[in-house]
Amino acid sequence: MAIFLDTGKIEEIEKYMKMGIIRGVTTNPTILLRSGVTGGKEAIKKASIDIANLIKPYPLSVEITTNDLLEMMDQAREFSTWADNINVKITIHGPNGELDNLGVVHALETKHDIRVNVTAMMSAQQGFLAAMAGATFVSIFAGRVNNMGYNACIEIKKLRKVLDDFDLKAKIIIGSTREVLNIIEWLGAGAHIVTVVPKFLEAMIVHPYSKETVQQFLMDAKKAEEMLGK
Numbered sequence: 340m341a342i343f344l345d346t347g348k349i350e351e352i353e354k355y356m357k358m359g360i361i362r363g364v365t366t367n368p369t370i371l372l373r374s375g376v377t378g379g380k381e382a383i384k385k386a387s388i389d390i391a392n393l394i395k396p397y398p399l400s401v402e403i404t405t406n407d408l409l410e411m412m413d414q415a416r417e418f419s420t421w422a423d424n425i426n427v428k429i430t431i432h433g434p435n436g437e438l439d440n441l442g443v444v445h446a447l448e449t450k451h452d453i454r455v456n457v458t459a460m461m462s463a464q465q466g467f468l469a470a471m472a473g474a475t476f477v478s479i480f481a482g483r484v485n486n487m488g489y490n491a492c493i494e495i496k497k498l499r500k501v502l503d504d505f506d507l508k509a510k511i512i513i514g515s516t517r518e519v520l521n522i523i524e525w526l527g528a529g530a531h532i533v534t535v536v537p538k539f540l541e542a543m544i545v546h547p548y549s550k551e552t553v554q555q556f557l558m559d560a561k562k563a564e565e566m567l568g569k
């Protein structure tokens with residue numbers, strides 16, 4: 340799995356799909372808004388279907404946009420009909436710490452055959468309980484964890500260990516990238532997947548010394564051709 344793209348921008352997704360270096364896409368309402376997806380549910384539906392078709396069979400996460408339990412179930416059921424490879428993102432709890440969301444996650448995964456990505460988590464203990472509830476993906480926002488002064492790598496390592504020890508199926512997605520080095524660092528700490536903003540993927544590929552080397556190779560090849568031609 341390894342790399343997902345954290346964006347709603349179709350041209351960016353197309354670009355990195357062609358290179359064969361991404362294995363899924365994650366979105367949330369903030370990302371879609373930043374990617375120019377405005378116009379309510381219809382716009383989210385269109386963007387999600389376009390992305391899901393483009394990346395098939397790789398997964399796309401689409402976030403539930405309500406905190407009302409019945410509406411959450413309705414949205415989850417609706418979003419999952421848009422494409423086979425769509426999973427729904429549900430936050431670990433409500434805006435004031437309400438505990439009902441894990442019940443929704445459990446019902447969707449076990450009774451409705453809908454894949455869930457439990458999101459907005461900051462710790463291994465949250466991820467562990469989301470995995471116990473049956474989530475397919477458990478998402479920790481490691482950049483936000485680091486911003487609070489904690490070391491996200493410790494949480495990732497702890498989470499991976501309990502998932503493996505208890506043979507839980509959930510895959511760990513680490514999001515909220517802040518620096519290019521986060522990607523390899525978080526995969527090394529035990530993440531199954533890091534979801535990366537497009538600008539960091541480009542920065543992972545391009546190195547100034549590689550540039551200089553390629554320029555030198557091309558110049559020398561040209562010189563060699565000229566010498567042969569003489």
Ligand code: E4P
Pocket residue numbers: 345365366367370458478480482483513514515516534
């Ligand atoms: C991941 O799934 C989230 O969408 C995202 O990475 C959150 O990142 P942020 O902290 O930069 O908003």
